[in-house]
Amino acid sequence: VQRLPLYLHCLDECDGDGRVSSSELAAQAGVNAAKVRKDLSYLGSYGVRGVGYEVEHLKFEIKRTLGLTQVWRLAIVGIGNLGTALASYDGFRGQGFEIVGLFDIDEDRIGTRVMEQTVEPIRNLAAAVAERLVDIAVIATPRESAQEVADVLAESGIKSILNFAPIVVKLPDDVEVRRVDLSTELQVLSYHLHRSRLGV
Amino acid sequence: VQRLPLYLHCLDECDGDGRVSSSELAAQAGVNAAKVRKDLSYLGSYGVRGVGYEVEHLKFEIKRTLGLTQVWRLAIVGIGNLGTALASYDGFRGQGFEIVGLFDIDEDRIGTRVMEQTVEPIRNLAAAVAERLVDIAVIATPRESAQEVADVLAESGIKSILNFAPIVVKLPDDVEVRRVDLSTELQVLSYHLHRSRLGV
Numbered sequence: 001v002q003r004l005p006l007y008l009h010c011l012d013e014c015d016g017d018g019r020v021s022s023s024e025l026a027a028q029a030g031v032n033a034a035k036v037r038k039d040l041s042y043l044g045s046y047g048v049r050g051v052g053y054e055v056e057h058l059k060f061e062i063k064r065t066l067g068l069t070q071v072w073r074l075a076i077v078g079i080g081n082l083g084t085a086l087a088s089y090d091g092f093r094g095q096g097f098e099i100v101g102l103f104d105i106d107e108d109r110i111g112t113r114v115m116e117q118t119v120e121p122i123r124n125l126a127a128a129v130a131e132r133l134v135d136i137a138v139i140a141t142p143r144e145s146a147q148e149v150a151d152v153l154a155e156s157g158i159k160s161i162l163n164f165a166p167i168v169v170k171l172p173d174d175v176e177v178r179r180v181d182l183s184t185e186l187q188v189l190s191y192h193l194h195r196s197r198l199g200v
Numbered sequence: 201v202q203r204l205p206l207y208l209h210c211l212d213e214c215d216g217d218g219r220v221s222s223s224e225l226a227a228q229a230g231v232n233a234a235k236v237r238k239d240l241s242y243l244g245s246y247g248v249r250g251v252g253y254e255v256e257h258l259k260f261e262i263k264r265t266l267g268l269t270q271v272w273r274l275a276i277v278g279i280g281n282l283g284t285a286l287a288s289y290d291g292f293r294g295q296g297f298e299i300v301g302l303f304d305i306d307e308d309r310i311g312t313r314v315m316e317q318t319v320e321p322i323r324n325l326a327a328a329v330a331e332r333l334v335d336i337a338v339i340a341t342p343r344e345s346a347q348e349v350a351d352v353l354a355e356s357g358i359k360s361i362l363n364f365a366p367i368v369v370k371l372p373d374d375v376e377v378r379r380v381d382l383s384t385e386l387q388v389l390s391y392h393l394h395r396s397r398l399g400v
Binding site for chain 1: 201202204205206208209213265266267268270272274280281282284285286288289290292295296297335336342343359360362366368376378379380381382383384385386387388389390391392393394395396
């Protein structure tokens with residue numbers, strides 16, 4: 001599952017004749033071709049030897065598996081720089097995600113307009129989850145507020161949370177939380193840079 | 201290498217007696233214990249059966265391998281919402297990354313102060329890379345400007361780039377580029393939500 005978004009991403013950038021081989025996909029994704037073929041066989045997708053996979057069909061199969069053939073409704077909590085950046089991030093467009101609410105606790109931000117939506121007070125959250133059928137909530141607050149917001153979200157009946165705050169939030173077992181750590185990829189770059197300077 | 205930042209992250213959140221077993225670390229990181237032991241054995245770290253790993257020692261070994269025992273100097277290009285969020289992101293603090301320059305092309309932003317630094321025009325970039333010994337550049341521009349900025353960075357002699365723009369940038373082979381796709385984790389959440397609603 002971790003690799004499917006990566007394959008999807010690589011397929012989005014495929015151009016050419018509408019076909020892709022497992023080795024091309026593997027090179028782009030940075031894994032080996034046997035793993036690509038094995039992963040894709042779980043979806044029931046088998047490439048044709050010497051011909052490869054049909055790109056559009058494979059994209060559809062991956063999207064169906066990831067649940068991206070439907071639109072998921074997002075609420076973003078914490079409309080500072082990061083929340084505003086996420087609200088305007090054009091990588092979500094056409095990926096099956098629609099933003100249906102922006103929430104903050106800061107009186108100065110409440111009522112302002114961001115990407116044609118009005119920032120609402122966080123006390124509206126529970127009603128919004130029920131009325132607007134929010135599927136996934138995104139925590140984009142500073143570290144200090146993240147747990148409090150997570151508690152409010154859990155009480156509101158949200159079952160899926162994406163947390164950008166640099167802290168692990170504690171939640172009931174039936175709430176799925178994923179964390180985005182913005183420093184992870186920097187650490188991978190650091191590794192390669194470190195080795196290249198050592199001459200390894 | 202992909203998993204080392206994750207382990208480091210889990211270790212940062214370890215509390216208790218200063219020791220951690222491979223199965224605890226595996227549960228937190230969401231991989232199996234045998235894989236954790238194998239990964240860590242490459243670092244020359246071996247847990248003691250029934251006792252586990254010494255947390256601080258293991259953190260040091262991982263940091264040394266990732267090149268995080270030194271400080272890497274970052275420049276951020278594109279000081280919109282995302283760039284400002286990254287400049288103020290407190291998850292970088294104490295992780296071995298120091299921000300030494302903020303750059304933009306927008307005349308309205310140049311000269312403004314963000315986190316006690318002044319935003320500079322992008323034409324200063326090459327000189328800054330040479331004088332301030334920038335190790336890693338972060339592209340936080342919109343999609344449209346990312347390739348142009350990447351070209352300027354490559355000409356400035358930067359060898360490591362972290363790209364947040366939702367586009368693959370083309371660069372010479374000797375420049376290492378990592379991309380952060382903010383929708384990847386949303387897609388993983390989508391998968392779990394999709395399956396739980398199907399009752400799988």
